[in-house]
Amino acid sequence: MQAAARRSATPKSVGPAVQNDPSSVRASADDHALLAALPIAAAIVGQTSRGVLCLIDRNSRFDEVIALTGDEAMMSGDFRQCQHLGIAQLMQEFLADFDATNELDFCEGEGIGARYFRIKLAPLSRCAKGRPRCLVSLVDRTVEVQAERTLRAEMLRDSLTGLPNRLSFTETIEIKGSTSARDCEYAVLVVDMLRFSRINESMGSLAGDELLITFARRLISALRGGDVLARTGGNEFGILVGLKRGVEDALAAAERIQQVMATPFKLSELEIRIECGIGVALMQAGQDPEELFRNAQFAVKQAKAAGKPQVYEPKEASAARRRFSIETELRRALDKDQLKLFYQPLINLKSGEVAGFEALARWNHEDRGEISPTEFIPVAEESGLILQLGRWAMDKAAQTVAEWDREAGAPLPLYVGVNLSAIQVARDNIADVVESALRSSGLKGERLTLELTESSIVQDPGRAMRVFEALKALDATVAMDDFGTGYSSLAYLQRLPIDVLKIDKSFVTGMMRDPDAVAIVRAVLSLADALGMSTTAEGIETVELATTLAALGCSSGQGFYFARPLEAQAALEYWKSRRRH
Ligand code: C2E
Ligand code: CA
Ligand code: CA
16 A cells, blocks of 8 residues: 655645535534544545535644645645545545445655555545535554564564574565475575584583574575575574575585584684584475475484485385385395394283294394384385295294204194285295295194285185185195284185184274274174184283183284294293293
8 A cells, every 4th residue: 555655744834624615515513523522633524516525624633644744735635636546536435335445554755754644434424415424534653663663573583693583584485485486496404503502501601692693604604695594493594595406506505504614613712613414495386385494404303313414305205215225125135134033922821821923024124223024014015025035934934943843852832823915825826835845844734824814815815715725735724814904704704714813903902992892802703713713812912901812712812911023042932931831
């Protein structure tokens, strides 16, 4: 609503109140009284018989404010000649329809001398000749507007460094973002001064403040024209950088920052070296500025860990990258025989003895540490490496048990469960794999349990049937793993030669607080009973679960309450420790 009119704000004498138009409307005594009683600058405006605006009456405060506007036409009451055409239009429209807009802000002058006004209209009763009239009030808002501006400037500035603050920074990102049509036209860098709190604590907050100011100055020296620097947190700075060549420009800026920080800082006679973490996030078109900033903050965390600037990667991209590198490294680990097989005891819930073990793959990666099978098994399945991994697990498990037997001098009364992926069932010759493991270890088929999931049946029930029967022909036991989580049909369950149902740990875990989970477990137990199968409960973490499941008639169970998966030797020791005789 600001108008471009320029004029001196010197008060001038106010002209005649009423236009000398014969058809104009005269003020009544009541009008006078009303205006005199009002504590604000007010006037009454109406229309002549020709529809021309006319000033009917006004109070002395109105004159005072009008004088401040310096608009001579306003002073003479000739609104049509006002410098701000909007004022006449506002009045005309309001007089024609009292529901029309009734407020207008305008300003006179520029810069420090600018004055701000608000004009407001309210309906009044019609004049004696039936023409509409309205009450016009005029407010000088100059002080208010200036206070608002100062307050806003204060709100947007960091008082220590004088830089824009976080609020202002995100506003700037938003403005730039709204004009950028392509991805990667801008980047946000977040620079975090490392170990600042230590310095602040040991040298005092004054020294800390001084350091922040010097740090900010150095940052400025590393910027290019058009870059925007802000202090976005205690020891955190944000920089908005325009990009011409994409991410390279952002990394070049990070490089310049590291260069300017390389020289030690002088702090009350001391020289200290300051390192910083730099995170980069590239702006995508239409991206929320807060999100962009958070991405850069996330990259800073990674930068601190990596010891060099990091560019934020969206979750999917980094997950895909990790999957890809896991695949490459898993292939190498398999070739170098770096995977291990651990054994989790399966407890006979009646006798408390160890009935057998489930063999579980473990991968301790030299750089990444322990990688969970819930992460690498799906990668192995996707890449086909599961065939190699599956054969390895089968051979290894059979060999381990055969070794235990040899050590004991006789076959031990225990079995080993080996997991078979649905991909192996679909793509490998499982019977061959099992047979060759048995042959080379010398183990009997009855010592092996093969854990298959419902997904291996769903894909190709005919093939599954042949595989299951081939396994039975080798005297192996067949267990249905994760029972209850897939889409098993009772018809298959009845038709396939399944010996054991393994109740998925999600039901077992829920049993103590969820009556529905108990009902499901009960149902599975009676189903197994009806079909002549035995049951193994997974995920028993407490003594209460162990006793409850035993009371419900579940034959065996595994879980952290008894033991975590153990290395072969420890597993055998555990078996011995739980023997009754
Ligand atoms: P699964 O066959 O359901 O194996 C049981 C999982 O439950 C194991 O996780 C085991 O460590 C975990 N577990 C056992 N007791 C408890 C407990 O009390 N509480 C909790 N929270 N968890 C318990 P793990 O070893 O991480 O294996 C995950 C999955 O990876 C296995 O689930 C299996 O599907 C797959 N897997 C592991 N090794 C192999 C393998 O050699 N071949 C194939 N095909 N799959 C494997
Ligand atoms: Ca299993
Ligand atoms: Ca399971």
